[in-house]
Amino acid sequence: xNGRKEERRKRREWARARVLALxxxxxxxxxxxxxxxxxxxxxxxxxxxxxxxxIATGRSDGEEWPPGMAYLAARSVxxxxxxxxxxxxxxxxxxxxxxxxxxSLVAAPxxxxxxxxxxMLALFRDPVEGAAxxxxxxxxxxxxxxxxxxxxxxxxxEADAAxxxxxxPWGRSEVGYASSIxxxxxxxxxxxxxxxxxAERTVVGVVGPADVESATQHLRxxxxxxxxxxxxxxxxxxxxxxxxRRYDSITTWIAASYRLPAGxxxxxxxxxxxLSAQSLAFGPRQRSVYDAxxxxxxxxxxxxxxxxxxxxxxEAEQWAQRVREAVTRFAxxxxxEDEFRALLRSYRGRRLLELSTPxxxxxxxxxxxYLGGAAETLPELEELTxxxxxxxxxxxxxxxxxxxxxxxxxxxxxG
Numbered sequence: 001x002n003g004r005k006e007e008r009r010k011r012r013e014w015a016r017a018r019v020l021a022l023x024x025x026x027x028x029x030x031x032x033x034x035x036x037x038x039x040x041x042x043x044x045x046x047x048x049x050x051x052x053x054x055i056a057t058g059r060s061d062g063e064e065w066p067p068g069m070a071y072l073a074a075r076s077v078x079x080x081x082x083x084x085x086x087x088x089x090x091x092x093x094x095x096x097x098x099x100x101x102x103x104s105l106v107a108a109p110x111x112x113x114x115x116x117x118x119x120m121l122a123l124f125r126d127p128v129e130g131a132a133x134x135x136x137x138x139x140x141x142x143x144x145x146x147x148x149x150x151x152x153x154x155x156x157x158e159a160d161a162a163x164x165x166x167x168x169p170w171g172r173s174e175v176g177y178a179s180s181i182x183x184x185x186x187x188x189x190x191x192x193x194x195x196x197x198x199a200e201r202t203v204v205g206v207v208g209p210a211d212v213e214s215a216t217q218h219l220r221x222x223x224x225x226x227x228x229x230x231x232x233x234x235x236x237x238x239x240x241x242x243x244x245r246r247y248d249s250i251t252t253w254i255a256a257s258y259r260l261p262a263g264x265x266x267x268x269x270x271x272x273x274x275l276s277a278q279s280l281a282f283g284p285r286q287r288s289v290y291d292a293x294x295x296x297x298x299x300x301x302x303x304x305x306x307x308x309x310x311x312x313x314x315e316a317e318q319w320a321q322r323v324r325e326a327v328t329r330f331a332x333x334x335x336x337e338d339e340f341r342a343l344l345r346s347y348r349g350r351r352l353l354e355l356s357t358p359x360x361x362x363x364x365x366x367x368x369x370y371l372g373g374a375a376e377t378l379p380e381l382e383e384l385t386x387x388x389x390x391x392x393x394x395x396x397x398x399x400x401x402x403x404x405x406x407x408x409x410x411x412x413x414x415g
Contacts, residue, residue: 036223037203039365039375040215043358049112049208050358051105052366053119056201056231058099064169065192066184068140068176071096073128073189073197075136078103080129081122090115096174098160099231099299100370104359109209113218116206120222123197130186137181144178151249151404155308158245159255159402163304165237199226205366205375207358231300231370242320242401251290252316252405253308256323258396260296260303267379268392270296271347273305276326278346280309288312289319298371305396313406320401331393334386348381 057070074094085092090107103123107115147153157173164171176184199222206215236259247253260269277294280286290310297304307326311319335343355361355378365375 036216036220037199037228037369038206038216038219038223039204039369040206040210040212040219041361041365041375042210042212043207043361044209046208046358047109048106048358049109049206049210050362051107051112051116051119052205052359052362053103053105053123054100054203054205054366054370055103055123055197056099056229056370057101057196058097058170058174065196066176066188067172067180068144068174069184069189069192070101070196071175072133072136072140072181072184073192074101074103075140076133076189077122077126077128077193077197078119079132079136080126081118084118085115088115092119098170098174098297099233102363102366104363106359112208112210113215116218120219123202124199124222128186128190128193133184133186133189137184140176141178141181144176144181147175148178151247151251151253151310154247155253155255155402155404158243158404159257159306159308159400162239162241162243162402163236163257163259163400165239168234168236170233170236199223200229203366203369205362205364205369207362207365230372233299233301238400241399242403244403244407246407247404249405251310252313252319252403252407253310254316254320254323255306255308255402255404256320256327256399257402258305258327258399260298260305261395262301264298264303264395265388265392266296266298266303267381268384268388269305270351270379271344271384272327272330272389272392273307274347274350275330275343276307279326280307280322288315298367300371307399314408316403316405316407320403323401324399327393327396327399330389331396332390334390337386340386340389344381344384351379351381 057065057073071094074096078092078094082092085105085107088107088111090105090111092106093104095102095104103119105112105115105119160173161171166172202223204219206219260266273294273296277292280289280292282289282292288311292307292309294305294307297306305327307323309319309323334340355364369375
């Protein structure tokens with residue numbers, strides 16, 4: 001028994017030390033960078049430098065571009081520089097989002113400044129090549145043909161349309177559609193880049209063994225004499241819930257989208273989403289669920305918590321109710337302290353695992369900076385309490401529910 005207590009004590013000390021190490025590592029941002037859309041977070045013990053460039057291309061305050069324009073433009077603008085980055089041993093990936101598109105660059109400490117310069121010049125200075133646009137248009141079209149046959153992708157598109165409204169820019173896929181990509185010309189992509197890929201819309205997060213002052217000075221020239229444009233979001237016009245869409249599949253997919261209020265307690269909501277997904281996951285008492293997933297996506301003035309599960313068609317209605325209850329049960333009353341602490345330990349491990357790579361921490365820093373928050377701090381997980389978890393659950397309105405797949409009609413037959 002004493003051996004088990006000692007082992008638990010060591011595990012607690014290790015977890016506290018890991019959190020403290022990350023907090024100290026992420027707390028080294030230079031004050032001068034606060035005036036710039038740049039966060040340089042020095043981590044001397046890290047083996048690579050991760051750079052996250054976030055550009056606000058998904059604004060919904062009157063600017064509307066064809067679906068997939070930002071994704072095609074991003075792919076086209078970086079395609080010519082990939083061989084040069086490869087020669088440096090650097091890796092570059094693109095992640096499209098509703099409100100912004102992200103470029104994640106990972107390079108060795110002695111190569112990151114050269115790699116970052118190549119990327120920034122491609123984004124802001126180099127004209128797009130027509131041949132690159134054509135190559136990427138064909139590649140993206142082939143990608144989308146496959147994605148549009150994937151029920152997970154179909155669910156995401158249907159959920160977006162239901163949550164934001166089919167006429168809202170965010171109600172359409174950020175990567176576009178096979179039909180829409182075919183209509184985008186090189187001239188249209190070039191015009192988009194000149195309008196949207198600007199320093200005023202950009203923030204940068206750097207994490208790794210980089211000197212804070214020199215790294216900031218290295219990136220400063222791209223942001224001289226610019227004034228940051230703050231992202232704005234047009235109010236959503238969600239459809240009446242629940243939304244049912246028939247789809248030829250062996251399972252029924254259910255998504256529940258909760259709109260986050262302005263000033264939401266994001267870390268408490270992340271814990272709420274994590275615990276809700278864990279309660280819906282496959283287990284000895286829940287053998288019929290095939291997949292359970294949750295994600296919190298913040299944006300200017302709010303955000304979204306989305307839960308999704310895949311279940312047998314005959315159990316869709318029961319699981320839709322379980323998905324609702326997975327969140328509302330935390331709103332009823334605060335959890336007992338002992339139960340909450342046990343859940344917090346599990347959540348803390350998963351949350352730290354999410355932030356275990358430099359690129360993940362650079363992504364977190366850039367997103368926080370983009371939303372006007374403090375990029376240099378790791379979430380204070382130890383400050384989460386039962387009361388905060390309950391308040392986070394109570395801050396959410398009823399979700400928009402989307403059911404996708406075959407359904408069982410009143411006669412007991414699938415339709």
